[in-house]
Amino acid sequence: MDLNLQPRGDRGRLKEVEALLAGSSIVACMGDRLTLASFGMAVPIWSHLRAAVTTAEEALERVREHNPDLLIATEDLEQGYGIALVQAVERLHPPTRTLIFLRRENPLVVNEALEAGADGVMFVSSIGQARGDFLKALECTRDGGVYYPEVVREMARESSPQDAATQKLLQDLSERELDVLKALTTGLSNREIAEHLVVSSETVKSHVSAIIGKLGVRDRTQAAIMAIRHGGQLIPSS
Structure with a gap:
């Protein structure tokens, strides 16, 4: 897949992300260290990043320390489970908005993420496509909204028990x-x-x-x- 990372001459998305994150603080927790490092070094992100960790325990410690505006996590962690982390953060510090990227695209995992209270649920496969879920998730959650793209809503609706x-x-x-x-x-x-x-x-x-x-x-x-x-x-x- 040819990822659409930085279209030539297009600086608009960088400015959009910078504007959406203005005044915000972020804790990131991802199991893949290369992904975490790349995310943390992204120009619009690094100045807002209070911690970049790979385990659920570390993430909870940093949330207690920083009371961040935003937690960004992946499903897979070095230790712990991203969805369980989201649920713990929702209980520990409800004002923190929680966004999670799922690698497994199936209804059971989607429903688990929703039950955990994630404010934004996205698939890893959406990264690098067109304008992307991440920017849309920031737009929706900045003012208290939620971000569940249509594919996520459909999976949840079709698989939920009556x-x-x-x-x-x-x-x-x-x-x-x-x-x-x-x-x-x-x-x-x-x-x-x-x-x-x-x-x-x-x-x-x-x-x-x-x-x-x-x-x-x-x-x-x-x-x-x-x-x-x-x-x-x-x-x-x-």
Whole structure:
């Protein structure tokens, strides 16, 4: 595969990443040392990187130390398991946004990553293709959104077990709340949802709060995951 790493004359993506990461701090945890080193030396990344480690234990220590804005991990680690690390970080420091790259492209692993609460789930195979999942994930998660590309949503939806109780909770949402919830699953921020639905951002915030309360979940990420996995026809794939 011919990776599209740096198109000639195209500096726009570097500037986009720099803008998206402005003021942010990052902890990276990857099992492959070459990948980790290459990631850490990337121009838009290195100045924001607080730690680059290869084991789950080291990553948790650095999260405790730095309270980073962003954890970027791979599924495979030298010691530990990337998905379990995401779940631990979600519990240890909920404000940290968690992005994970999966090598195994199958529904069981996708659902495991969603259940762990990852804010962004991507496949390693997407790296270097066109504009890429990573930039899109940064865009979506910067303002509190989630990033689950369509292939991830489809795998999760098709392989999730039927849960009548959860489906009942979703059915009890109003039509407008379902519209907002569907927008959440595609990674839109409150501002973008407001523009899409032609309402105010404050109205969207009220709907999001109502959705979280009615579904009994912790935050908008958990609401989006519930909708993706159990929404069925209520929350069709975009």
